[in-house]
Structures are given as C-alpha cells and as structure tokens.
Amino acid sequence: MTEKLYHLIGGAKNTDGQSTGQVFNPATGKQTGQVPFASVSTVEAAVDAAEAAQPGWRATGMAKRAGVMFRLREIIVARKRELAGVITAEHGKVLDDAAGEIDRGLENVEFCAGLVHHMKGEFLEQAAGGVDVSQIRQPVGVVGCITPFNFPAMVPLWMITTAIAAGNAVILKPSEKVPSAALWIAEAFREAGLPDGILNVVHGDKETVEAILEEPRIKAVSFVGSTPIAKSIYTTAAANGKRVQALGGAKNHMVVMPDADLDSAADAAISAGYGSAGERCMAVSVLVAVGDIADELVDKVAQRMGDIRVRNGVEQGADMGPIVTEVSRDRIESIVAGAAEQDATVVVDGREHDLPAEGFFTGPTLVDNVTPGMAVYDEEIFGPVLSVVRVESYDEAVALINSSRYANGTAMFTRDGRTARQFTFDIEVGMVGINVPIPVPIGAFSFGGWKDSLFGDTHMYGPESFNFYTRRKVVTERWPLPSESQINLGFPTN
Numbered sequence: 163m164t165e166k167l168y169h170l171i172g173g174a175k176n177t178d179g180q181s182t183g184q185v186f187n188p189a190t191g192k193q194t195g196q197v198p199f200a201s202v203s204t205v206e207a208a209v210d211a212a213e214a215a216q217p218g219w220r221a222t223g224m225a226k227r228a229g230v231m232f233r234l235r236e237i238i239v240a241r242k243r244e245l246a247g248v249i250t251a252e253h254g255k256v257l258d259d260a261a262g263e264i265d266r267g268l269e270n271v272e273f274c275a276g277l278v279h280h281m282k283g284e285f286l287e288q289a290a291g292g293v294d295v296s297q298i299r300q301p302v303g304v305v306g307c308i309t310p311f312n313f314p315a316m317v318p319l320w321m322i323t324t325a326i327a328a329g330n331a332v333i334l335k336p337s338e339k340v341p342s343a344a345l346w347i348a349e350a351f352r353e354a355g356l357p358d359g360i361l362n363v364v365h366g367d368k369e370t371v372e373a374i375l376e377e378p379r380i381k382a383v384s385f386v387g388s389t390p391i392a393k394s395i396y397t398t399a400a401a402n403g404k405r406v407q408a409l410g411g412a413k414n415h416m417v418v419m420p421d422a423d424l425d426s427a428a429d430a431a432i433s434a435g436y437g438s439a440g441e442r443c444m445a446v447s448v449l450v451a452v453g454d455i456a457d458e459l460v461d462k463v464a465q466r467m468g469d470i471r472v473r474n475g476v477e478q479g480a481d482m483g484p485i486v487t488e489v490s491r492d493r494i495e496s497i498v499a500g501a502a503e504q505d506a507t508v509v510v511d512g513r514e515h516d517l518p519a520e521g522f523f524t525g526p527t528l529v530d531n532v533t534p535g536m537a538v539y540d541e542e543i544f545g546p547v548l549s550v551v552r553v554e555s556y557d558e559a560v561a562l563i564n565s566s567r568y569a570n571g572t573a574m575f576t577r578d579g580r581t582a583r584q585f586t587f588d589i590e591v592g593m594v595g596i597n598v599p600i601p602v603p604i605g606a607f608s609f610g611g612w613k614d615s616l617f618g619d620t621h622m623y624g625p626e627s628f629n630f631y632t633r634r635k636v637v638t639e640r641w642p643l644p645s646e647s648q649i650n651l652g653f654p655t656n
C-alpha cells in the first residue's frame with residue numbers, strides 16, 4: 163500500500179502538484195508513499211493562507227500563544243513513540259534515536275513556552291529630559307522553513323516553533339525523502355490550538371524551494387541542508403531582499419590527545435561516528451589521533467565495531483539502521499573503495515558487516531592513514547564512516563581542523579584542562595565539545611557552525627532565533643505641555 167501524502171494549507175489537505183515524489187522505507191527498500199511536489203501556484207496558495215492568518219495570530223495575547231506551546235509539548239510527549247515510528251519508517255534511524263531527536267526538538271518547544279520573556283522588549287525612562295525610549299519586537303510576517311532529511315522532527319521544531327512563538331506564519335517545506343513527520347507535527351500544532359494558516363506544509367524539491375525564494379511575501383528564510391544548496395539559498399534569498407539563515411554541511415573532527423582515556427574516547431567515537439548511521443550534521447567523521455596513541459585507539463575502535471547491530475530500526479536491539487536512499491548508500495561505499503585505492507587503510511569494511519538482506523544497508527567502516535586530499539577526508543560522506551588522521555602534535559591537529567572548509571562541531575578528548583582550554587581558544591569551529599563528542603547546545607543556547615557550515619550571521623533555535631524571527635522597533639516619545647512646544651531646525655540632541 164502506497165500512502166498518498168498531502169500539503170497542509172490553511173488547515174486543509176491539498177494534493178495539488180506539478181509532479182510527485184516517491185517515499186521509501188529504507189529498511190525494506192520498498193516504496194511506502196507518494197508525495198505531491200508543490201508548484202508556484204500551490205506555494206502562492208499557502209502564502210495566501212499564511213498572510214490571511216498572521217495578523218490575527220500576531221494580535222493574539224502572548225499568554226495564549228504560550229498556551230499553544232505548552233499543549234504542543236504535552237501532545238508530543240504523550241505520543242512520542244508514535245512520532246518516532248513515523249520518523250523511523252522513512253528515515254531508517256532506530257526508534258530510540260528517533261525518540262532522542264524528538265526530545266532535542268522538545269527543548270526548543272520548552273524554550274518557546276517562555277516566549278513572554280523572549281519577546282519582551284526594553285524601556286529606558288528619561289533618555290533625555292522628558293523623553294523615554296523603548297524597543298519592541300514584532301514578527302517579520304510570513305517565513306519559509308526548508309529542512310533536511312536527517313532530522314525530520316528536530317530541525318522543523320528548531321525553526322517553526324520559534325517563528326510561530328514570535329507571531330509569524332510559516333511555510334514549512336520538509337525534505338521530500340521524509341515528509342510525514344512534518345505533517346504529524348503540523349497536525350499536533352492544530353490540536354494544540356494553533357489557528358489554521360499559521361503553519362502550512364508544502365512538499366517538493368528544487369522547484370518548490372525556488373518558488374519560496376521568489377515569493378515576495380515571504381520575508382525570511384531558514385534553511386538546513388548541504389553546503390552547496392545552503393550557499394545558493396543564502397545568495398538567492400538575500401538577493402530577493404529576505405533575511406536568511408542557511409546552515410550547511412559538516413566534517414566534524416574529534417581530537418584524541420595522548421593523555422586521554424582511550425576506552426572512553428573509543429566509546430565516544432563509536433557513538434558519535436555510527437549513531438544514526440553517521441547521518442547527523444554533528445556526527446564525528448574524523449578521528450585525529452595525536453602522538454603515539456593511534457595504533458591503540460584504532461584497535462579499540464575496531465574491536466567495538468563488530469558488536470554494532472545493523473538492523474531495521476524498529477527491531478528490538480537494533481543499534482544502527484539503513485542509509486536513507488540506495489543512491490546515498492552506493493555513494494558511501496564508492497568513497498570507501500576510492501580510499502583504499504588512494505593508499506588509506508580500510509581497517510573495517512562496512513560491506514562485510516552482518517547486514518539484513520533487503521533495504522539500503524551498509525555497515526560501520528573504519529579507515530586509517532587518511533590524509534587531506536583524499537575524497538574520504540575532503541568530502542562530507544554523511545554515512546557510517548570514520549576516518550583516522552594521524553598527527554604528531556596538538557598544533558598539527560589544530561592546523562588540520564582550522565584548514566577545513568567546514569566548521570560545524572569539533573571535540574577534544576583529554577584529561578588536561580589547560581590543553582582543553584587552549585583548544586577552545588584556538589579552534590575555528592562553531593560548537594566545541596570537551597570530552598563530549600556531539601556538542602549540540604541545549605535549547606537555551608543557539609546552534610550554528612562557522613565557515614561553510616553556516617551562511618548568515620544568526621544561529622538557530624534559542625535566543626538568536628527570536629532575533630531572526632522578529633524585527634526590533636525603537637520608539638522615542640515625549641509628552642510636552644503645549645507651552646513647551648517650540649520650533650528648532652537643529653539636529654535633535656539630548
């Protein structure tokens with residue numbers, strides 16, 4: 163049975179499409195859904211609905227808006243397993259991992275439930291004699307949110323929740339590979355009391371995104387995806403006069419110093435390298451072994467890899483699921499094959515792992531003696547492949563990381579606080595973990611990388627998101643008596 167998916171526009175299901183896409187369960191390799199791709203006119207219809215609903219939402223009291231956030235949280239918490247199942251069926255990640263992504267998305271719902279605090283402005287009494295100045299936050303209007311396949315619930319919740327809390331209306335375009343979680347969340351928002359038209363979901367690929375970027379009534383665009391697309395979204399949206407934040411790809415290095423606890427470092431490398439089959443923007447993909455510990459570290463990682471159970475994500479005890487598509491799986495395996503030809507050492511080859519017969523599976527892979535210039539190092543693989551780069555010193559490790567075009571996350575494993583502090587000071591990366599392999603900031607901070615991992619100057623979720631989704635307006639006022647009125651052609655001063 164192939165499920166026919168739909169856009170959600172103004173609270174109504176809509177199946178208009180200039181074409182359709184296929185949705186697969188990557189654990190079986192079978193098509194499970196068909197998704198309509200929105201044309202320009204469908205995007206326009208969504209913006210009509212958003213534009214009509216937004217003034218009423220903006221005028222809704224802050225406490226009522228916060229109430230929607232609280233109810234949304236209750237709905238998602240109560241039905242988390244159901245949403246996790248929706249994610250696993252299209253993405254492939256194991257159910258526990260899907261539940262973990264939902265928890266991290268909920269952090270932002272919880273942060274947004276405090277919107278009365280985040281939306282409140284500033285007031286300065288008596289800025290000049292009898293003059294007061296205040297700053298207020300107002301929504302930007304209709305915003306577009308374009309999300310990737312790898313976090314079908316968390317990344318939408320990063321964007322739409324803040325945008326809505328701030329009083330905007332949203333056009334959400336989820337990944338066409340994993341479209342159902344976005345619809346689930348939109349229905350949950352409706353159940354929580356969000357008025358129709360404030361959250362609209364349109365599906366599609368390049369053409370639908372272009373329609374969003376060209377639509378003059380969309381004032382801001384948030385994007386998360388691969389670097390080439392992020393860069394082009396940033397350029398086009400900015401050229402069209404929109405504010406834009408576009409988060410791109412990653413190649414995250416984990417440095418292991420000679421004094422580190424190597425068992426802990428190996429455990430962390432396994433978790434962060436192979437969790438979610440490496441399809442996380444904060445996954446560790448390069449292990450930087452400093453000094454003479456490389457042989458021991460590689461042995462310890464390799465020893466642990468045989469225990470990783472690669473299975474359909476719904477199976478009890480599964481550690482790692484399939485890759486999202488057959489094309490991605492084949493690309494990953496061809497990069498590993500290329501590494502062997504370029505004199506890297508394939509220590510563990512994922513193709514030889516115990517794998518299910520059907521579906522888009524590959525196993526965890528470990529490649530040693532990797533150097534910059536090899537595709538396995540230079541490209542974002544976005545799969546369960548850990549590369550080991552051997553360096554002599556701390557300085558060499560820092561130079562390696564700082565010369566990468568990507569700068570999303572990085573981690574250092576050490577027992578020495580002084581080295582850790584110096585690393586935090588020296589490293590040109592947006593998010594740093596010290597003995598923490600995946601340093602995704604908690605919801606009260608904001609998330610973002612540097613260099614080709616983020617185009618724009620605003621990080622996502624948390625406090626910076628409220629800046630992105632609001633315009634600040636500064637009001638200067640005085641209330642003079644008629645007798646105090648005078649003409650003065652000079653520039654107003656204090």
Ligand code: NAD
Nearest residue numbers: 309310311336337367368371387388391409410411412443
């Ligand atoms: P992607 O760039 O292929 O797609 C992202 C979105 O862009 C999807 O909605 C897709 O439909 C749309 N899109 C695809 N091609 C397009 C085109 N030519 N023009 C306009 N829009 C287009 O990314 P993906 O494969 O879905 O996700 C994986 C990528 O996302 C990885 O590179 C990963 O590192 C990155 N990612 C980054 C972060 C971060 O926070 N920096 C978080 C998650 C994922």
